[in-house]
Amino acid sequence: MKQFLIAPSILSADFARLGEDTAKALAAGGDVVHYDVMDNHYVPNLTMGPAILKALRDYGITAPIDVHLMAKPVDRLIPDFAEAGATYISFHPEASEHVDRTLQLIKSHGCKAGLVFNPATSLSYLDYVMDKLDVILLMSVNPGFGGQSFIPGTYDKLRQVRKLIDDSGYDIRLEVDGGVKAENIREIAAAGADMFVAGSAIFNQPDYRTVIDHMRSELAQ
Ligand code: DX5
Numbered sequence: 001m002k003q004f005l006i007a008p009s010i011l012s013a014d015f016a017r018l019g020e021d022t023a024k025a026l027a028a029g030g031d032v033v034h035y036d037v038m039d040n041h042y043v044p045n046l047t048m049g050p051a052i053l054k055a056l057r058d059y060g061i062t063a064p065i066d067v068h069l070m071a072k073p074v075d076r077l078i079p080d081f082a083e084a085g086a087t088y089i090s091f092h093p094e095a096s097e098h099v100d101r102t103l104q105l106i107k108s109h110g111c112k113a114g115l116v117f118n119p120a121t122s123l124s125y126l127d128y129v130m131d132k133l134d135v136i137l138l139m140s141v142n143p144g145f146g147g148q149s150f151i152p153g154t155y156d157k158l159r160q161v162r163k164l165i166d167d168s169g170y171d172i173r174l175e176v177d178g179g180v181k182a183e184n185i186r187e188i189a190a191a192g193a194d195m196f197v198a199g200s201a202i203f204n205q206p207d208y209r210t211v212i213d214h215m216r217s218e219l220a221q
C-alpha cells in the first residue's frame with residue numbers, strides 16, 4: 001500500500017482569501033490541494049476555472065493540485081487547466097463522449113489522469129482503460145456541494161476497486177471524496193482508499209492542524 005495522501009478540498013476554504021487559506025491547509029499537513037470545478041450543468045453549482053488555479057500557482061502554492069472536473073464537456077478545459085498548473089486532472093466518464101481520448105488528452109498535457117465515479121455510476125467504465133489511469137476517484141456523496149454525509153455503500157465499492165487495482169498490477173491511487181472526516185477515515189482506509197479528500201472537516205474547524213493530525217493518527221492505527 002502506498003503512503004496515504006490527505007487532500008484538503010478548497011471548495012470549503014475562504015474564497016476571499018484563497019491563497020492564504022490554501023497555504024494554511026498545506027502548512028497544517030495537507031499533501032495535495034483538491035480543486036473542485038463545477039459548471040452549473042453537469043452539477044448544480046458553480047465554482048472555479050483555470051484562472052484561479054493559475055493565481056494559486058502565482059501566489060506560491062507548489063503542492064500538487066488535484067483538479068476534479070464536474071463539468072461537461074471536459075475536453076476543451078483540459079489544456080487550460082494543464083497550462084495553469086494542474087498536477088492531476090480527473091473527470092466523470094459520463095461527461096466525456098470519448099473516455100479513452102480524454103484520458104490521452106490529459107496525459108499528452110503532462111498531467112496525471114483520473115476517472116471519477118458517482119455513487120450510482122458503474123465501475124464498468126474501468127474495463128478497458130486501467131493502463132491509462134493514475135487515480136480512480138470514488139465519490140462518497142453526490143457531487144455538487146461540500147458538507148454532505150458519507151454514503152455507506154461506498155465501502156463495498158472501495159473494496160471492489162482496491163481489488164481491481166491490485167489485480168491489474170498498475171500503479172493507481174484510490175481516492176475518496178465526500179463526507180470524509182477523522183471519525184470515518186480509518187474505516188475508509190481499511191476498505192482500500194489511499195488518498196482522502198476532506199473539505200468541511202478541515203476548513204470548518206479553526207485549527208486545521210488538529211484535524212489533519214487527528215486524521216493521520218487514525219490512519220496510523
Ligand atoms: C463535492 C466535491 C467535494 C467536496 C467535499 O462535490 O467534489 O470535493 O469539497 O466536501 P466535504 O469533504 O465537505 O464532503
Ligand code: ZN
Binds near residue numbers: 034036068177197
Ligand atoms: Zn471533489
